[in-house]
Amino acid sequence: MIIESKFHDYYDCIQSLGIDKTTVFKRHTKELPVNSLKDEVCNLYLGNLSYSQTFPIKQFIILFCGKSYAGFEITDRDFSWDPYTTKYTYSVKDVKEYYPDKQQGSRRYRSYRSFDRIEEWHNKYNDKPYNVEIFRNHDTPILFFKEHSNIVIKNPTLKDYRFQTILDPFTAYQEINQFISGVLGQPEKETIQVDEKTKVQSKGFDKWSFRKQSHQRKGKQND
Secondary structure, three states: OEEEOOOOOOOHHHHHHOOOOOOEEEOOOEEEEHHHHHHHHHHHOOOOOEOOOOOOEEEEEEEEOOEEEEEEEEEOOOOOOOOOOEEEEOOHHHHHHOOOHHHOOOHHHHOEOOHHHHHHHHHHHOOEEOOOHHHHHHOOOEEEEEOOOOEEEEOOOHHHHOHHHOOOHHHHHHHHHHHHHHHHOOOOOOOOOOOHHHHHHHOOOOHHHHHHHHHHHHHHHHO
16 A cells, blocks of 8 residues: 555554555545534534543544544643643543542542443444445545544544554554555546557557558569
């Protein structure tokens, strides 16, 4: 598979093992307004899991080659003005560890809804088949969107969201290759119509070639 892209992702290294030139992945990142995909993605959320845009945990979805993967963005801070670090995970366990039992009475814990609801959402949408029409409609094997965001990212950089913890480089590369060639399909090469005159000239003949050949035959007959 040939990858046309301006950025490097974690599965690109597999190209060193050999490239199938019949498949081309035009990996150009584009931001799409979430409203344009509303009917296609609205069923992915049971409602916001957190109460505000400044809350430290947000849910996100990666649609990858016909499947959905549910994850969490954890911003480690107590107040919006605090310095922070961001972590991406696909594990409910990591979310629970962010809220140890001793902090159940804290502001951080009270701001979040029950873990039962978190697990319900995660179990429903993580590593599950998803309608391939959304991929066909936007001609891409990968889409990313996040809670409280107004955009959907087409062809995101997966390593930024630690997707390598879900699929190793070889598996990710192979699935993209198979999805593009099998589900999205490759555009057929344009067939160029060539008239008979051009075909003859392309083989090294012109109008004098046949006349000369005819003259030689007459000469042989006279002999």
